[in-house]
Amino acid sequence: MKLKKADLIARNYKLIMMTFEIFWILVFLLDRVIRANNVDIPQFIYVNF
Amino acid sequence: MMSEKRHKKNIRLQRLAVVLFTISFCLLILEAGLRLSGRQPSNMADGISAQNGESFRLKPNIKKTINYPAFSYTVYTDEYGFRDSSSGNRPLANKEFYAFLGASDVFGNGVEYEDSFVGLFSKYAHQKGIEVLNLAVGGHYFLDQENMLRDFIKTTKLKPSLIAFCVNELHIPKFDKVNNNIIVKGGYVFNKTSWRAAYIRLMIGNLSSAYCFFRDGVRRIQEKWLGYELNDKSPEFLQMYAKKGRMHDPGNVKKFEEYLNEFKNFCEENDMKLVYVYIPVSDNFRLDKILLQIGENPDDFDSSYYEKMMKSYCEKENIKLINLRPVLRPYYDSGKELRFKLDPHYNVFGNQIIGEYLVKEMF
Numbered sequence: 389m390k391l392k393k394a395d396l397i398a399r400n401y402k403l404i405m406m407t408f409e410i411f412w413i414l415v416f417l418l419d420r421v422i423r424a425n426n427v428d429i430p431q432f433i434y435v436n437f
Numbered sequence: 438m439m440s441e442k443r444h445k446k447n448i449r450l451q452r453l454a455v456v457l458f459t460i461s462f463c464l465l466i467l468e469a470g471l472r473l474s475g476r477q478p479s480n481m482a483d484g485i486s487a488q489n490g491e492s493f494r495l496k497p498n499i500k501k502t503i504n505y506p507a508f509s510y511t512v513y514t515d516e517y518g519f520r521d522s523s524s525g526n527r528p529l530a531n532k533e534f535y536a537f538l539g540a541s542d543v544f545g546n547g548v549e550y551e552d553s554f555v556g557l558f559s560k561y562a563h564q565k566g567i568e569v570l571n572l573a574v575g576g577h578y579f580l581d582q583e584n585m586l587r588d589f590i591k592t593t594k595l596k597p598s599l600i601a602f603c604v605n606e607l608h609i610p611k612f613d614k615v616n617n618n619i620i621v622k623g624g625y626v627f628n629k630t631s632w633r634a635a636y637i638r639l640m641i642g643n644l645s646s647a648y649c650f651f652r653d654g655v656r657r658i659q660e661k662w663l664g665y666e667l668n669d670k671s672p673e674f675l676q677m678y679a680k681k682g683r684m685h686d687p688g689n690v691k692k693f694e695e696y697l698n699e700f701k702n703f704c705e706e707n708d709m710k711l712v713y714v715y716i717p718v719s720d721n722f723r724l725d726k727i728l729l730q731i732g733e734n735p736d737d738f739d740s741s742y743y744e745k746m747m748k749s750y751c752e753k754e755n756i757k758l759i760n761l762r763p764v765l766r767p768y769y770d771s772g773k774e775l776r777f778k779l780d781p782h783y784n785v786f787g788n789q790i791i792g793e794y795l796v797k798e799m800f
Contacts, residue, residue, distance in 0.1 A: 396451070403452055403456065407456050407460060408463060412463065418651065419654070421658055422650075
């Protein structure tokens with residue numbers, strides 16, 4: 389079973405690395421967007437509409 | 438031929454599984470990282486609301502700690518479901534008491550009861566033998582508050598000797614609205630017609646920092662790059678000050694004054710002294726700055742309109758108005774922080790200024 393998993397990872401190594409990289413690039417970009425100096429227009433949301 | 442097709446399908450499924458597994462693994466790392474860096478899920482508060490007919494109110498006798506990124510505080514409610522310094526019975530018979538009406542700013546969103554302006558006022562009133570009830574609920578309109586007051590008087594046969602009706606520019610334009618399509622689930626308030634999806638989103642937001650991270654990122658992208666116009670979908674904050682807003686229509690001003698007159702008559706009939714308290718939204722003072730930043734013309738907006746409106750009405754009807762705008766303005770101009778950084782409600786300092794001024798004006 390262990391061998392099968394290792395084999396699976398080895399065969400899809402490129403795909404795993406690509407998914408991993410895309411995920412963290414996306415996280416990095418979203419983080420930049422969230423932290424960017426936007427104009428802070430007050431929002432008044434007290435109920436979950 | 439068939440076997441080759443099946444083999445290709447297996448490989449595709451295998452790849453999909455690998456991608457999903459990798460994403461799940463990354464999400465776990467992200468979740469742990471966000472929590473370790475202090476970015477907890479945003480909706481960690483236990484719901485504090487209870488169904489009240491078609492509307493909502495606070496649950497009676499609760500103690501709930503609310504944790505938002507902007508602030509943490511504890512809410513206690515008394516036997517009537519009004520915010521207080523502790524939960525439990527509230528003997529009011531044969532006692533003089535005042536009642537505050539309003540929304541989240543009067544409720545004291547973000548601050549402990551003792552630090553809220555109603556709490557500070559209450560502390561002083563106690564020394565004079567007067568109890569103070571805080572009927573305010575975040576998200577309530579004037580009519581919701583009036584209904585709560587009428588219910589209270591009807592069910593308890595008790596009447597406050599004074600009503601402090603707190604008004605602001607956020608709620609004056611909605612003077613004729615009432616919450617009437619509400620469903621409360623798990624202590625949270627939703628629109629009855631579309632609560633399921635919102636409830637699921639809220640529950641996921643309660644559990645996952647990674648979800649909140651992606652949600653906030655997507656919202657910022659929508660906000661920043663998908664644009665908005667000054668129409669019904671534009672931020673409420675701008676709409677309420679716009680000179681083309683509904684309260685600049687003389688017909689609506691007349692209707693508003695008729696509503697205020699009806700409430701005044703109700704107070705007179707019940708021997709309750711009525712005082713209006715105008716507390717501007719904290720960002721009232723930086724409206725021009727915001728407008729210039731987003732390329733709007735400040736001449737199309739008026740941040741003092743509602744103050745003038747309340748002054749004019751109260752002078753005409755000979756009702757006491759406590760106007761906090763000129764009181765708070767100098768603090769803003771001198772660079773003092775009156776609000777939370779991540780939330781427009783008044784912080785402890787802002788509440789202190791308001792509370793002390795109310796004491797000075799009312800005693």
